[in-house]
Amino acid sequence: MDQRQLVELLRPALADAPPDGSWADLGAGEGNFTVALSTLLPSARLLAVDRDQHALNHLAERLPEAEVRRADFREPLGLHDLDGVLMANALHFLRDKGPVLELVRGYLASGGRLVVVEYGADRGNPWVPHPFSFPAWRRMAEAAGFSDVREAGSIPSRFLGSMYCAWCLKPA
Numbered sequence: 260m261d262q263r264q265l266v267e268l269l270r271p272a273l274a275d276a277p278p279d280g281s282w283a284d285l286g287a288g289e290g291n292f293t294v295a296l297s298t299l300l301p302s303a304r305l306l307a308v309d310r311d312q313h314a315l316n317h318l319a320e321r322l323p324e325a326e327v328r329r330a331d332f333r334e335p336l337g338l339h340d341l342d343g344v345l346m347a348n349a350l351h352f353l354r355d356k357g358p359v360l361e362l363v364r365g366y367l368a369s370g371g372r373l374v375v376v377e378y379g380a381d382r383g384n385p386w387v388p389h390p391f392s393f394p395a396w397r398r399m400a401e402a403a404g405f406s407d408v409r410e411a412g413s414i415p416s417r418f419l420g421s422m423y424c425a426w427c428l429k430p431a
């Protein structure tokens with residue numbers, strides 16, 4: 260997938276997001292989606308979190324304006340009043356996503372949005388152990404207290420069939 264496709268996958272999820280908000284990308288890796296986020300919201304403040312310092316070093320070279328932090332997103336990160344959180348291909352490492360979703364909801368301001376990018380599958384493999392299709396995501400996100408759960412779009416993927424982007428809101 261090239262960078263232009265990543266931008267187009269995210270675009271509908273950010274259509275009415277404030278352009279100068281504060282965002283965290285949790286499990287940002289080398290920053291493929293962090294760069295896409297910064298393309299769509301060029302005035303936003305971006306924090307990229309990952310437990311892999313090597314990946315974060317690469318991200319920092321690509322996107323020097325982003326703040327990077329080595330941390331485990333299963334632990335409280337002390338964030339608050341964020342306009343948005345992005346988790347791209349990161350939640351599928353967790354069997355039980357509930358505790359992390361509760362932390363994420365606490366980081367967001369009222370009306371803030373959580374954007375996820377995931378494979379459209381409910382059966383995993385050693386590399387993507389616990390994926391979830393959009394219908395499963397809707398149930399999980401609503402159970403975690405998010406509202407307005409929507410699919411922004413999806414694209415074919417040679418790996419697990421498809422990849423989708425979805426977004427939801429922390430109720431005001």
Ligand SMILES: C[S@@+](CC[C@H](N)C(=O)[O-])C[C@H]1O[C@@H](n2cnc3c(N)ncnc32)[C@H](O)[C@@H]1O
Nearest residue numbers: 286287288291309310311330331332347348349
């Ligand atoms: C498949 S990569 C996705 C990277 C990027 N978001 C993307 O879509 O291109 C998953 C990333 O999540 C990070 N990760 C997985 N579990 C994590 C955790 N508990 N805390 C922090 N980072 C984690 C990994 O280190 C890895 O960089």
